[in-house]
Amino acid sequence: MCADKTASAGAPTGLPLASPSAVRPEVCGFKPYTPGLSIDEIRDRYGLAHVIKLASNENPLGTSPVVQHALRHKANLAFRYAQSGNPRLTAAIAAHHGVPAECVVAGNGSDEIIDLIVRVRAVPGVHNVVAFNPCFSIYELQTRLAGVEFRQTPLAADFSFDWDGLMALVDDATAVVFVTTPDNPSGFCPPVADLERLARALPSGCLLVVDEAYMDFCGDESAHSLLGRIDEFPNLAVLRTFSKSFGLAGLRLGYGILPVQLADYLRRVRLPFSVNILAEEAGLAALADDVFRAETLRVTSEGRAALTEGLTALGCHVYPSKANFVMFRPAPASSPSSSGGAAHLFEELLRRGIIIRPLKSYGLPDLLRVSVGSPDENAAFLKAAGEIMAHA
Structure with a gap:
């Protein structure tokens, strides 16, 4: 265990000052997520x-006028808990993508889905998680917080993906491989054939998580995303968010489209009501506002x-x-x-x-x-x- 050894003023004599702030070893070297300046x-x-x-x-x-109207209209429900599992929202997301509702798990941003996938799939001291470097820092933060080994391989010099380097880190103990496309911060977006080859090459026990937070902007999703063919890949999960093209970053709303059994496990362990009732209403309104x-x-x-x-x-x-x-x-x-x-x-x-x-x-x-x-x-x-x- 590590601890903050700084004593607070007026602490009782004889009290082990480090005890209240002692934390797990995995936390000691953590640096917080670095957001953009406000x-x-x-x-x-x-x-x-x-x-x-x-x-x-x-x-x-900014935010859709339709969403703003919905938030004003539903503000009187802020004292209510959202319906468990957000079934109306997950049904709307499923219809939007043409997938079964049982595959959809909504979360407090896609960050929550990332965290749940790591904790549900990876056993500390047994499994590892693999990603490129650099990558979205939440992959590493939540993996290390779970006590799981995190492996990275560098991007190519032009910021394209070194698939061979990625696969070289994968073994039978790899629980999850994260790939972001379009990638952040470069905006690189590989052809869908590359993702298909990766999904088929991974060990059967490894889950490929494709984070598509920016896929809406690629121009031709069928040329870059496997989401439309997700039923062909039993080891594939796709993440999306309402923060970007739907304009709901401040309400924290994202989702995963996952294998049915894995989606069920995530729903079982997800914190209750992590998607608040106004975020849910905003998501429903955003999905309906095609204009x-x-x-x-x-x-x-x-x-x-x-x-x-x-x-x-x-x-x-x-x-x-x-x-x-x-x-x-x-x-x-x-x-x-x-x-x-x-x-x-x-x-x-x-x-x-x-x-x-x-x-x-x-x-x-x-x-x-x-x-x-x-x-x-x-x-x-x-x-x-x-x-x-x-x-x-």
């Missing part, structure tokens, strides 16, 4: 009246193209993306003595009230990620970035 944080830091946030891959159109979702996909596709073209014109190296963000390396500084680079651009943008995402926490200190915003937000970002890099 608008209020930057507004207060720099005394700004207006801040643009393009750091957390949120919906450029807002179609407009989101249009604005995102056009904005991604504008960001890619604009950053390239500024001399940046922009990585191809199928998601609602782009990753880029800033243009080199105009002279060796200039203070250019990703960190400089990030900080100078903050001073101007524009938040993007530095990728140091991903182990990529020379790269930045910018979410697709509204046309005006994208233009403001490109203008500011150009001015900053021109004077670097």
Whole structure:
């Protein structure tokens, strides 16, 4: 056991001060998840009246008016518990994807589904979990918290997937393999044939979890996702979220589409009422609002193209993306003595009230990620970035 040895003032004499804060060994080296900076944080830091946030891959159109109406209409139900298992929501999700409702498990964001899969599938000291590096940090955090070995293999130099490297880490004790597509932070999205080969190559006892948080933005899901053929793969689970194209990041709502038996086990151990009643109502309304979702996909596709073209014109190296963000390396500084680079651009943008995402926490200190915003937000970002890099 490890412990925080800092004593609090006024603690009774003779009390073993470390005892109240002693924790499991797995927790000692943990670093918290690193979120994007908030608008209020930057507004207060720099005394700004207006801040643009393009750091957390949120919906450029905000929240659907249909969802806002539903939340206002259902606000009087906030004192009620949601129905156990959220059957109306899971039925609507199942109908949206054309899968059996028994395969669907809703969660407090897809983060909860990730956590449940690891804890249900992997036995500490026996199994391991495999992913690429870098990857969504929740895979590693929840695996290590469960006391399970976490293995990673690097992405290729161009941020495509090294499938051979991934398979080299897999053995008969591998309980779960995580793959994110489109990937974060690069936006890389492999062809569906690659995922099919991986699913068929894994040991029979290994579950392939494909995290498709950004799949809505890829343009042609059938070319990149196995979700439409999930019944062909008994070892496949697919994760989706309401945070991105549906605009519900603040309500924390996601889901998994899983083998029926595994879905049943997740429902058994899931904390009761983890999906609150207003999140459920918002999810139902969002699924019914085809107009807002179609407009989101249009604005995102056009904005991604504008960001890619604009950053390239500024001399940046922009990585191809199928998601609602782009990753880029800033243009080199105009002279060796200039203070250019990703960190400089990030900080100078903050001073101007524009938040993007530095990728140091991903182990990529020379790269930045910018979410697709509204046309005006994208233009403001490109203008500011150009001015900053021109004077670097």
